[in-house]
Amino acid sequence: MMKKIALSVLVAAAVAMADCSYVQEGDVSVNWTAFKTPMKAGVNGTFRSVVYKGADKAASLTELLKGAKVMIQTNNVESGNAGRDAKLVQFFFNQMDGQMLEAQVLAVDEAAKIVLVEVIMNGKGLNVPMAYTLEKGVFSAKGVIDLGDFKALDALASINRACYDLHAGKTWQDVNIGFVMKVEESCTK
Incomplete structure (x- = not known):
């Protein structure tokens, strides 16, 4: 038993002494899946242009992500169908206050693999928990919003x-929402 405790302490100390860095590289992609028909068929999309403001490099994933923001003009929606995109802009996004979506990472729980993101849409900000993964240099977060919570039922x-x-x-x-970005992690002892 004592050997297991001693080994655990040594491993924890080695991890604590490791010098790590997290680097965000490239663009941030924001994606969504909306649903239609009684069978709840999914329609996937993204936005052609996402403005990202955040740290490029940090000593921890939390430091890298906390406070990071995205700003998105709603008229650059991309669903793979130009006719659908035009309808989404005219009959959904243009029916809301402002033509900008914003989001900011408020907190990161690395143990639970959850980021808390404030999403601002239709003049209303709400905190949305999003589960995340970081695998092979790709950070991916996913959550769900309810358009009713954003007072967007008229647009719906x-x-x-x-x-x-x-x-x-x-x-x-x-609506399922998410974001993806490249995050390179390197640790040295």
């Missing part, structure tokens, strides 16, 4: 009317 009703037949009369108010 607008896109549902515009796409009523395509959506079989149903557009869901929950």
Whole structure:
């Protein structure tokens, strides 16, 4: 038993003495999946331009991410279908206050692998917990928002009317959201 405790202390000390750095490289991609039809068919998309402001390098993942922000003009939505994109802008995003989405990382729980992100949409900010992974240099976070929480049900009703037949009369108010970026981790002893 004492050997296990001693070994655990040595491993913890070695990890604590390791000099680590986390480097964010390249663009940040923000993605979403909205749902339509009674069968809840997913429609995936992203945005062509995301402005990222945050640390490029830090000693921990928490230091790298905490306070990082993204700003997105809603008119640059990209779903892989130009007609759909135009309808999303006209009948959904343009029905809300402001044409900007913003998000900021408020906290990082590395043990639970959760980031807490304030999402600002339609003039309302809400804290959204997002589960994350960091594998092979790719950081990926995923969460869910409810458009009702952002007072965006009028915008939802607008896109549902515009796409009523395509959506079989149903557009869901929950939307999966996420972001992905390259984060290189290196530790030396």
